[in-house]
Amino acid sequence: MPQTLLPRDQALLVTKPGFDALVARLAELREARERAAGTDPAPGDDTAELTDRIILVETALARAVIAHGARHGYALAAVGTVVEVDDGARPCAYRLVLLHDEGDDTAATPVSVLSPVGAALMGRAVGDAVEIALPNRRLRSLLVRRIRDDA
Missing domain, CATH: 1.10.287 (Helix Hairpins)
Structure with missing residues (x-):
């Protein structure tokens, strides 16, 4: 398995x-x-x-x-979307994928939905604040700013 x-x-x-x-x-x-x-x-x-x-x-x-996406993006973060977040220090964008080797043809950083960051972002909406427990035992806070198509 x-x-x-x-x-x-x-x-x-x-x-x-x-x-x-x-x-x-x-x-x-x-x-x-x-x-x-x-x-x-x-x-x-x-x-x-x-x-x-x-x-x-x-x-x-x-x-x-x-x-299903709308004219201005997606309501919820899903595999195949780019989730733009802000951690208070710098904005960044994560492309949600299942496996890391699915190719990287976007500017967004691919992140697996099986990782702590990806799992925390899945199903979130714009405006949601997310606290993520990282493997090094630090907490990272992210604010979801935008959810868009990966294209």
């Missing part, structure tokens, strides 16, 4: 482009696993890691609820 799992029985908000990207990513992972299975196992064989990623994406797709 994957080391990091989605919360049990929880729906996952995903934009339509984000959903389509997950479907495409699932196909890529399955093809990669088939190629890896067709070769002689080598040290550091990643077939098990590919299987874990496939399970994670399949689970996400099974729990996906499509978030």
